[in-house]
Amino acid sequence: MTESLPRVEIQLWRADAIVLFNWLMSVDINQVPIxxxxxxxxxxxxxxRLEHETDIAGVTREEIDQARGEVSRDMGW
Structure with a gap:
């Protein structure tokens, strides 16, 4: 990505980042509807960016399961 392009900052809950990273690493990106x-x-x-700019890539299966629980808590569905 070109450094001269405009950027936007977002903050994610760590649990959301873990769940998203785990899903993105396990899904066949060619099968995701685009x-x-x-x-x-x-x-x-x-x-x-999640892999190289955070420590998310090194989480354990236990941390992934815990993050899934935190994210899905109180979802109501």
């Missing part, structure tokens, strides 16, 4: 190739690239960029 309407434009940029959507696939944006998902790939997200996984790269």
């Amino acid at each position: 309407t434009h190739p940029a959507e696939k690239q944006a998902l790939a960029d997200l996984v790269t």
Whole structure:
């Protein structure tokens, strides 16, 4: 990604980041429904940033399960 492009800052709960990263690493990105190739690239960029700019990539199965529990708590569905 070009450093000169405008950026946006977002903050995620750690549990959300863990769940998203785990899902993105396990899903076949070619099977995710997209309407434009940029959507696939944006998902790939997200996984790269989570992998290289956080400590999320090193979480354990126990931490993933705990994060799933935290995220799904009080969902109501």
